[in-house]
Structure formats: structure tokens, C-alpha cells
Amino acid sequence: MAGTQQKRVCLGVIVGAHGVRGLVRVKPFTEEPEGLAAYGPVETKDGSRRFGIEVTGLAKGTVICRLEGVGDRDEAERLRGTELYVDRARLPEAGDEDVWYHADLIGLAAIGKDGRDFGKVVAVQNFGAGDLLEIERPEGGPTVYLPFTGENVPVIEPEAGRLVIDPPGGLFDEVPGEDGAGEGRNG
Structure with missing residues (x-):
């Protein structure tokens, strides 16, 4: 891998x-x-x-x-x-194609269905409502938390170093700050 x-x-x-x-x-x-x-x-x-x-x-x-x-x-x-x-x-291989060790996801590139580079997975978090992929954006700024569901992450290819994501609309959009600079919605 x-x-x-x-x-x-x-x-x-x-x-x-x-x-x-x-x-x-x-x-x-x-x-x-x-x-x-x-x-x-x-x-x-x-x-x-x-x-x-x-x-x-x-x-x-x-x-x-x-x-x-x-x-x-x-x-x-x-x-x-x-x-x-x-x-x-x-550790044994996960065995089920829908089961992943967090360590296997960290470092994967997060690529949109359209080929857009959303960044890379830096952590998998769970604050009580399910797993979230913490994605560091290529342009920097605050990380984004993407719910780790089949709908949001339809393809996982650790051997290729990537996963394909289809994030909900607006999740990766910038929110203008008071000074007009972009500020992350999830940061």
C-alpha cells in the first residue's frame, strides 16, 4: 500500500x-x-x-x-x-470492503468526483455522532470535517493514495471574514 x-x-x-x-x-x-x-x-x-x-x-x-x-x-x-x-x-486486513483502519485513511488525497483537489486527510475524528474525515486544504487555512459516509466518500483507494469525495454543497466554500479575507466555515 x-x-x-x-x-x-x-x-x-x-x-x-x-x-x-x-x-x-x-x-x-x-x-x-x-x-x-x-x-x-x-x-x-x-x-x-x-x-x-x-x-x-x-x-x-x-x-x-x-x-x-x-x-x-x-x-x-x-x-x-x-x-x-x-x-x-x-493488524489483520480489515476484510470487509467497507471497513477501514483510520491509519489507512490518514495521508490520502481527497479528490472530488470532478477531479478537484480538496486536500488530504490528516485525521479521523469522532466527537460522538460518527466518524469525520479531517481534511487539510491545499491552500491552507482551517481544516474541514467531512462526515465519513458512503454518500460523501464513494471511493476509497489506499493503494492509489486517494479517496474520492462528494461533499455536501458549501462545505468547502469560503466564508468572508470582516476584513474580506476568506475564513473557513469549520475552523
């Missing part, structure tokens, strides 16, 4: 300690919460720390995990907010 070298996928984030023996509570981003440890050791975002990981239970929407080398509550608590990553290559 184009542009997939060294891509990593965030499997979850540590939200706090659990008990006094160094267990952590992790908010999972995996389809099945127990899948958090299915792909082997995890790393911090900057790659400075690597942990063997074992799922020991579930509690209130989180996964309770033992991280290799973390032996007490204080150390577990210091890890609060730490995102846990694995290399994309360790």
Missing part, C-alpha cells in the same frame, strides 16, 4: 490506575475490547516505552490490563493519558 511504511494504530488510551498492584484501566479503540492485547506488545506514541500487555478484566467501559514492568499504583497513575500503539502491519 502506498504510504503505509511505519504506520501505527492507536489501540487505546490509559485512563487511570486500577487497584494497588500496577494494573491500568484502558479505554479501548478496538472492535472487541478484549482485542486490546491480541497484537502483542504495545508502545507509547513516541515509541520510547514498550509494554507486554495482558487483559485481566473489564470494568465500566474500560479494559483492565497488566503492563509489563508496571508494578505499583503510582507508576500506573503516571501513565494516565498514554496512548498505546502497535505497528499497522501487525
Whole structure:
């Protein structure tokens, strides 16, 4: 796949300690919460720390995990907010043609059905109402959030480094600011 070298996928984030023996509570981003440890050791975002990981239970929407080398509550608590990553290559292929890992979408060019360059995908966000592609425009300015639906994104071609979008009318239009300069609608 184009542009997939060294891509990593965030499997979850540590939200706090659990008990006094160094267990952590992790908010999972995996389809099945127990899948958090299915792909082997995890790393911090900057790659400075690597942990063997074992799922020991579930509690209130989180996964309770033992991280290799973390032996007490204080150390577990210091890890609060730490995102846990694995290399994309360790994950299975999505399998379903309508299922995508966020890491496979980031960096793709966003091209309109008419060939217009809308920019590139810089992130996939979810603020509670479904996935949004965050698109950085080629001319700069604020990013635009495009709802990630089949209607708005009819074609996804990671091997070609692009996706085809059909955004709702006006989404990428400029809104004049008080000084007459364009200002992004979504920024």
C-alpha cells in the first residue's frame, strides 16, 4: 500500500490506575475490547516505552490490563493519558470492503468526483455522532470535517493514495471574514 511504511494504530488510551498492584484501566479503540492485547506488545506514541500487555478484566467501559514492568499504583497513575500503539502491519486486513483502519485513511488525497483537489486527510475524528474525515486544504487555512459516509466518500483507494469525495454543497466554500479575507466555515 502506498504510504503505509511505519504506520501505527492507536489501540487505546490509559485512563487511570486500577487497584494497588500496577494494573491500568484502558479505554479501548478496538472492535472487541478484549482485542486490546491480541497484537502483542504495545508502545507509547513516541515509541520510547514498550509494554507486554495482558487483559485481566473489564470494568465500566474500560479494559483492565497488566503492563509489563508496571508494578505499583503510582507508576500506573503516571501513565494516565498514554496512548498505546502497535505497528499497522501487525493488524489483520480489515476484510470487509467497507471497513477501514483510520491509519489507512490518514495521508490520502481527497479528490472530488470532478477531479478537484480538496486536500488530504490528516485525521479521523469522532466527537460522538460518527466518524469525520479531517481534511487539510491545499491552500491552507482551517481544516474541514467531512462526515465519513458512503454518500460523501464513494471511493476509497489506499493503494492509489486517494479517496474520492462528494461533499455536501458549501462545505468547502469560503466564508468572508470582516476584513474580506476568506475564513473557513469549520475552523
